[in-house]
Amino acid sequence: MGRNLLIAVGLLALWVSVASGDESEAPAQALALGSIGQIETLVVDGAIDYPGDDDWFSFLLTHSAQIAIYPQAFQEPKLRFVLYDAELALQAPGGEWLTLPLEPGEYLLKVDSPQGTGDYRFYVSTAVEEEPNDEARAGLFLGKLALGSSLEASGAIDPGEDVDFFVFEIDPGACPEGVLRIASPRPGTEFVNMTLYQLSPAGRPLGVVAESSLSGSRTQSLLRGPVAPGRYGLKVEADETQEMPFYNLTIWCFVPCRDQEPNDEIREAVQLGALQGEVLEACGYIAGEDKDFFRFSLPQAAEVVIYTSGADDGDSYLQLVDPRGHPIAYDDNSGGGGWSRISVPLDPGEYYVIVSKYAFAEGEFEYQLTLEATPRLACIPEREPNDDFTAPMRLGTPPVCVRPATLPLEAEEPDLFQFRLSSPSRVRVEVSGDGYFWIYIADANQPWNIFAEAEGDGTQTLEVELEPGLYLLHVGGFAQGEYMVVIHAR
Secondary structure, three states: OOEEEEEEEOOEEEEEEEOOOOOOOOHHHOEEEEEEOOOOEEEEEEEEOOOOOOEEEEEEEOOOEEEEEEEOOOOOOEEEEEEEEOOOOEEEEEEOOEEEEEOOEEEEEEEEEEEOOEEEEEEEEOOEOOOOOOOHHHOEEEEEEOOOOEEEEEEEEOOOOOOEEEEEEEOOOOOOOOEEEEEEEOOOOOOOEEEEEEEOOOOOEEEEEEEOEEOOOOOEEEEEEEOOOEEEEEEEEOOOOOOEEEEEEEEEEEOOOOOOOOOOOHHHOEEEEEOOOOOEEEEEEEOOOOOEEEEEEEOOOEEEEEEEEOOOOOOEEEEEEOOOOOEEEEEOOOOEOOEOEEEEEEOOEEEEEEEEEOOOOOOOEEEEEEEEEEEOOOOEOOOOOOOOOOOOEEEEOOOEEEEEEEOOOOOOOOEEEEEEEOOOEEEEEEEEEEEEEEEEEEEOOOOOOEEEEEEEEOOEEEEEEEOOEEEEEEEEEEEEEEEEEEEEEO
16 A cells, blocks of 8 residues: 555654555554654654555553554545554454553554544554543643644543543743644543643633534534633533543644735725636634634626635634625525535625624634636526436436525435436536435436435535436435535536
């Protein structure tokens, strides 16, 4: 297999380039990760190239320690870890994560995937909480935070009043122009609550700096706070009625894009220019009740798509208004997760985009703003009934657009659309709206024969090569209000 490995020990990172081939698919070919001491973390990047691919690694543990081995969250291959000692005696059977006490020595780790292929990242860490650590002075010291690196930690929460404390420091000038981020992925329905305290020289909490909330995508607990030199204590707790057998967290310095302020009303809007054939892009940072205004012009009639995105997992709210501030369109979560997306036909003119946070969202976030324009495509409204394979809505040959369409939560019935291809084509389908969609393309004559599918919150897209013939587009799930279907073929 071919891959690059990033091995990060503590706060130092070393890139190791690995040549192509199947050089680490057996214990004797295990790739050496090096040694790991107390309160250190190895960060390993690799790839599962095909179903059944095995990757073997070795590492040397220099001290007796509790060790945790776990994957990065939200990646395509679902990893499984099996740990052996140097004599191939089993230490821990296959699991999505491992945590166990180990004595000093050399160990072999097998990584495979029961589901999915592609690039992956995992962690081998001795930065694991140890009891008693229910107060800041007993918290595990993780080290000093620096720009360009992160601090990693993991632990478990017992039912009852169990809490864990971790301690770290920020030196003066360590994170210029940055803000603090602490994230803990949410396993299933469970999530941790985090509270950050500034500590006195004696290790006593002086006051709360920030508290965590669920991220825009609701997939992780995220604490956002300011960066100031000092010593900090992080308290981690969970639902007292449940056991959380494993959690992990990452602490890093995040340097966000800052939009041009003031731009909190129409007359202060940031000028983006003319939207004609090219994408317009901007970025910004929302904190508190902040609103960011952007202005653009449209030289000719077009279908305009405006959306927010970004790595900061925010919960945005997007509005499009005319020069007098009259609303044209708005959206909360159609962009997937907590991001927003508007798709609307517009005539030539001047328009304003307003980016803010959702009214009930907590925290602050960076966002990327993108505006795209394509020639206007005339849309037709959905025609009911079209919830059966034998009676779909017939659309003809792409390009086609259906708007408005509805998919009420209480109906629990899909919408089916039929389209025809007269030549081999690459078909792109986009279903956009505020809701949860399950879409797929199937043979109209054999609807169990599915060619491509997608599922998730907000806008869903498919691209697939198809031969001439008759096809069905299935749209299931639910939509808050109306949704739109666009099918292109080239």
